[in-house]
Amino acid sequence: MELIVAVGVVALVLPAIFNIFFVIIRQQIVLTAYQDMKRQGDSIAKNIKYILQNRASQITDATYLLEVCPLITTPTPTYFPRIYIKDRDDNSLSIYQDSLNSDKIASLAALPNKKYFLNTTSVQISQTSPLAFSCYRVNDFTPASVSVRYTVGKSALFKNVSLPYSFSVRLRNY
């Protein structure tokens, strides 16, 4: 009889303890996921802002020759997946979501052909809400404003969590 009671108590207490333990672990994983996404999402934003604000002088087409930002009269901005930039020293670079490694945002210098990733593989850039840029100018003589949006996501056990980012930067080296 006593053995049955002891086994009964253990059988009730142990699953309860394990259940609570796993709930806490799961919560910790979700928290870590949010912290990682916030850290990396902010880092991506900081890098893109730095490049656009402090380095970029023109937003161009893929040939790095023609300026592409329309005047603000365009009612809704058209978003494009890749931005081509001429910097103040006439160097060319582009920022895009790498098609070979689509969960990373890449910054590619044209010469020398050198690629830097702005995030690690511990977070993913969403495929459903991928990296996108749009730009406009108030008039012909004002610097372009570039809008950037992307969603950073991460899998946290049985839950996918994400943080959407969007911001706008005005070029200072126009």
Add this chain to the structure above:
Amino acid sequence: MKKTFTLSSSTSLTVNNVEGFSLIEVIIFIAILSMFLVTAAAIITVSMHQNSLQINKVRAVHYNDQLLEWLRSEKDRDWNTVTEKATSLPGGSVYCFCTEDVSWATASIKADKSDCCPTPLSLLFKRYVALSSSVFAPSGFSPSSQIEVTIDTDWQEAGNSYSTKLHTIFTPWEE
């Protein structure tokens, strides 16, 4: 150990006296187990609450950042619109932004911030911004308009109220 009791001259009763738990042992065991379980429950409750609070803090800070970035882009796009929004806002009122899609069209003006977001953002957060326009006139410089921006994201959790706040001042890029 076997004990034999003689009940009468013709009847006898044999009892198997196997060693078991005494009442005092059971009480001590239950007391220790209860103390352990109550302590564990308290620690677990605090731990789960703290985890949940930290998750929501990260989200609230992100919502604040998101709104600030949007306001900054609006300010860059059209300083006059933002100034107009600030000056037309009655004293003490706030703009509530209760959706992830941030725009003036989705914002509502409330006289009391507690009335913001009847349907909270992500079913939890109330996000609002107070704007106040003023003129900054340091001696020796021409006066310049500026907008004071205070963004709050509030939420309720386990009966407590929490808030994250962002405070900044916008000045025009060019006038």
